[in-house]
Amino acid sequence: MHTLLTWLGNRDLENMQQDKIAAITAIALKAQPHFDKIVILSNDKEETWSRFEAFLKKSMAVNGRPYNDIKIVKAHIESPIDYHTIAKETEKWITKLSEEADTLSINLTSGTPAMTALSVLIGKGKANTKFLQATPTNELLHVEIPIDFGSEYLRSASKNIAYLATSHPKLESAFSVITAKSLVMQDTVSKAKRVAASEVPVLILGETGTGKEVMAQAIHRASLRAGQPLKIVNCGALAPNLVDSTLFGHKKGAFTGADKDYPGLFEQANNGTLFLDEVGELPLDVQVKLLRALQQGEVTRLGDTKTINVDVRVIAATHQDLNKLVANGKFREDLFYRLAVGVIRIPSLRERQEDIPLIVGQLVDQINHSASKHPQYISKKISEKGIKFLSSQYWPGNIRDLWSTLNRAFLWSDTSIMDEYELSQAMLTRSQVVEDVPISLTFNDKVDIVQLTDNLQKNYVVAALKASGNVKKHATQMLGLKDHQTLTNWMKRLGIATEK
Missing domain, CATH: 1.10.10 (Arc Repressor Mutant, subunit A)
Structure with a gap:
């Protein structure tokens, strides 16, 4: 996803009054690739916002560019030259949008000098950020910024490294580059390719940290729905009272705080794919509505009686044993069989040891790239002994566990070549507890x-x-x-x- 972040400038508003374009519109119309999302910050002249949004959307639509996700949001700043509040607001939005997008472009033309300066200081700390300007004649310029920014830059870069170290590792998601040297992973990818070409629901099974979301993204991108939305939700992270509303939407007044109609994820993913991670966490009453959505292609918003037709392919995933949940009455049997059509089991890291050296190489490149913006960072490599040590470990948390261990090792060591000693120091200490399982014997049983x-x-x-x-x-x-x-x-x- 390509996102544009900009402040709303006076020239943008003045030109709009004359039905002429200025910096924001010029950049939005000429940038390559096009923007999937545009966020405009402003703290003044709120009465003009809706008109400018309409003006920009119309300009984008006429030129065949996406225009559905364009919004002006209120920036909570003291004044257009108050560095403290501008820095706070700028950092909040740059951090949020850079985490969500593949590329974040920042407009340096619109807004005050304070807004521009802080956008540069904070934006340069993010690995996926670019800067754009528009000339007085509305020509598009790509701006290269020097590196030396002092303490504010260092602070932002350090925060970015910390975020990347604690987030999920971003392995490539296309099938052609999924690490699959091992036979068991080659077989998994082969099955996933077959499933991707069909329209059947998919159930991805695998331990925590094996890359179920990466596989879901690959299946979507290899499917006939690749050009349509992919919506992702972790069912286990949803508050119980918000699950229904999040998935199926709600009508205004359906509950306290529902001040407007809200389309749920099924509607948002219409004609595309909805990935339900940790589907085993869904409450039973929501499972009933999910089954109806799968069978009839219909959803009903909370607080409404009207049914809405949707065309959504569902990919579900879980690390739990759904058969056991069904047996215990915690997961509907009919929903299980509806989901378990294209079943893909992702092997654990210890089942695909041949892939570990390649995966380590990918993760090391990611860590070095994200940390390279810090001027004091020393790029690191893993020695052959280090690779052998990593390949011999059990990795209960799989790729995510390996990712975190590498981040800790790189953080604690200043050496450029990481050996088994440095890596072993970064391993977590886990206490293995043998479960006290009741044993039953009958009178004539014999046990050695x-x-x-x-x-x-x-x-x-x-x-x-x-x-x-x-x-x-x-x-x-x-x-x-x-x-x-x-x-x-x-x-x-x-x-x-x-x-x-």
Whole structure:
């Protein structure tokens, strides 16, 4: 998505009165690629806003450019030259829009010098931000800004690095570049391509952090609906009292605070795709309405009796066992079978170890790129021993877990080559708790309890040796044993060969 952020200038309003264009309209009409969204900030002359919005939308429509997402919003500033409040408002909008968009362009022509200066200072801290200007004759200029901006720039760049480190890793989403060296991932991508070419609902299964949203985006972009909207919602993050309204919309007055009609995500995704992440979290009453939307292609807004026809392809995802939820009465069986037509299971990272070196390379490039705006940052690489160490780990949080670990390692170390030592220091400490599961036996049952306990011990010893790179001292600590001689004795007793 390409977004334009601009302040509303006096010249823009004056020219509008004469049905002439100025900076904002000129940039919106001439920028390549076109803008999918335009946000205009203003704190003055509110009575002219609706007219300017209409003027800009008409200009865009006449020239065949998108015009549905254009809005003037109120900027809470003390005055057009108050740096403190302008900085606060500018940072809020640049941060929000740069996180949402692939590219954020900022107009430096409209607005006061204070607005322009702070847009540059704060905008340069974002990796995906560009700057545009318009000449007096309404020619479009792409502006290259020097790097040295002092403390305000450093603060913004540092905040951007922190955001990227805690967000989801942005692996490429097209099928052609999804990391799939391992056979199991090649098979997964092959099935996803077949599903993408159809119109059936899709259910993506996989542990937390395996990249279910990335797969959903790839399926949408490879489908016949690629040019239509893709709406994404995490069902587990919705407040219970807002789930219905968010998905299906509401009428004005349907509840306290509903001051206008609201089209839900199904309407917003009409002719496109709706991705329901963590679909297992949906309440049962909402599941009924979801089933109707899938079966009849109809939704009803909260507080309304009128049905609205929608054409939406649903892609759902969950890390939960839906069969178990169905058995426990927490997920409707008819909805499960309606969703589980094109089922795609994304393997965990430990099931696709061949892919780990390639994924690490992608993530390292992302971290280095996002952090490169900080002038004191040292670009880093992972050594071969480091790659081997990362490939030997269990990664319970999968790609997201790997992403966070790399960010911690890069943060703590000043060396340009990251080895297994630096990476091991960044690993989280997790306590493994064996569940106390009730055991039931009947009168004539027979159990080899020695064999059972030996197998359990052997599995944990092998796992500890693998995770530690066969370093007995560290494996001993992981297992809580007295000393490494005790571990050696256990290995002999359990028949575990020592890797030489």
